[in-house]
Amino acid sequence: MQNMLKTLISKILIVIALLLTTSLVANTTEVVSIERPKEIIKHFQNGTVDEIYFQYDSAMAKLLPPHRMKPIWSQLLANYGEFIGFGLQDSTTNGDNLIINTDLDYEKAIMNFMLAVNTKTNKITGIYFSEQEKKNINPEIAKPTPSYIDTSKFIESDIIIKDKFDLNGKLTIPNSFDKKITFVLVHGSGPSDMDGTLGENKFLKNLAWGLSSFGYAIVRYEKLTKRYGRELMISNPEMTQDDEYNNSIQGAIDYINSNSMLNNSKIILIGHSQGASTITSFYDNKDVDGMILLSGTPRKLYDLYTEQLEYIFNIDGIVRPSERTIIQEHKDKVSYFKNYKKGEVKADSLPMGLNLEYLKHLDLFDPIKNLNQSVKPTLILAGSHDYQVTKVDFDIWKSNLESKENIKLKFIENVNHILGESEKMAVPADYQKYTPIAPIVFDEIIKWINNL
Structure with missing residues (x-):
């Protein structure tokens, strides 16, 4: 199972959502700029996630709205240390999607950032972060083997x-x-x-x-x-x-x-x-x-996720207004799902991004x-x-x-x-x-x- 605010801090591997792409203008031979993933990462760094959201297709807009994107960069820094810079890039195609893979060099690991764009609409159809390689930044510190392992x-x-x-x-x-x-x-x-x-x-x-x-x-x-x-x-x-x-x-x-x-x-x-x-x-x-x-x-x-949010946000004894909002939004989405009958699902209406x-x-x-x-x-x-x-x-x-x-x-x-x-x-x-x-x-x- 995984996916809002501080809950993700409990996950060392941060994976946020979906497919992967980069875009072309419909029916042209214009090559997608290799700089586009770097531009997206800079928006994450600067907190200007609305600029990413405006580039999404309708499915992505439902699955990864701005409030879910905002914590991503701080969680990456918390888990992997200082961001050092960009590494190798490659690209591939999958149907109408162009997928660009970009290595992100952090203090503690090399991450892979995959960006996917529909080549006909120029809209982002997915983003995906995954850990490529963990760095051994403290090689002299060996973890003790438990006594029961031989x-x-x-x-x-x-x-x-x-x-x-x-x-x-x-x-x-x-x-x-x-x-x-x-x-x-x-x-x-x-x-x-x-x-x-x-x-x-x-x-x-x-x-x-x-x-x-x-x-x-x-x-x-x-x-x-x-x-x-x-x-x-x-x-x-x-x-x-x-x-x-x-x-x-x-x-x-x-x-x-x-x-x-x-x-x-x-x-x-x-x-x-x-x-x-x-x-x-x-x-x-x-x-x-x-x-x-x-x-x-x-x-x-x-239901478990509701309790986890309430527990995590109250660890320091203070539940802030923004945290109350997140809890209530989750409860509202659970209620929406439980009362859902049929028809089109409203954008960003289902709990846990499922x-x-x-x-x-x-x-x-x-x-x-x-x-x-x-x-x-x-x-x-x-x-x-x-x-x-x-x-x-x-x-x-x-x-x-x-x-x-x-x-x-x-x-x-x-x-x-x-x-x-x-x-x-x-x-x-x-x-x-x-x-x-x-x-x-x-x-x-x-x-x-x-x-x-």
Whole structure:
């Protein structure tokens, strides 16, 4: 799952929206100026985002209005440090769209800025920021390896997961694979790399290496929307949660079944955050032998987002008028969606920048119902210092599912959303600190596995 003001600060990879282009004048051979992406970036720098908005086509105008653009530059600076300058550029075409890629050099990373323009209308059809390369600005500072990870006990190799597009992935397998259990790791919301990078943490890599140190095989992969975000916005603008997740998960299952080292092993899905609720749709998949839900919610994401905004804006004890406006705008959009019947959707009227089909799917998706129909062994873990998915969510899981013998629930004290140790309720800035998964999380997973 991701996308307004301070919420984005909790996402180290900032990806804002859609497709990519640069423009030509209709029916002429005029070449688009290579300077246009630089002009757009300068508008971001100067805060003159209205000048960008006026260049959008109607779809972009709905999806990325000025109030969503204003925080982007400050968030990039907060996450990647001082902007140094422009780097390499290249361009390509996709139908009527011309796409220009421009490297942005920051203190801590090289970012890629993709700008897309319709060559017939000269209107911007998309912009997209993605991290190209992180700089090792403190090479002398090595992060300590958690005690439960022993890199001498496993090997890791590159693999390809087949979705509609190929996805780069990793197979982590112990030197002696006699436990015959393979885990598939499923990301949370938003574009995410295969390591689950968030600030100074690599949650999914940490999880994979920890589990493999205990003798289990793990498959993880780059999320579809991370690798192919711009292509998907062109080819599938009405993408749903199923489109975002399920083909990739099935691709990982197919990979395991086709691999001679793995095909006799049990397959257990581990989903984090939005991925936790998503994997419940595999409750009747014959190839899946169990599920682990980490920091997942049974509630609607737009309701969770309301609570997150209210919490984040009140961290300093002061909710400013502009912040109240953002909260109210989100509530108004949720109300608009809940009361929507049919017909054309008003511009910028839907919550979280999601399309109508995605929201309609979320509204019908019911992980509690899925798990009530499931007979698969399932473990649900949540942390007491998670502000994104709280005890309210855990209590809903518990009240609806604790009577089922195949489901175990555990609320872990003093861990945050990525299950790192935390002495207090987490805040977005905490993810800029290295906080590996707490050992108790592995204790609970191993205990559950041993009782299967």
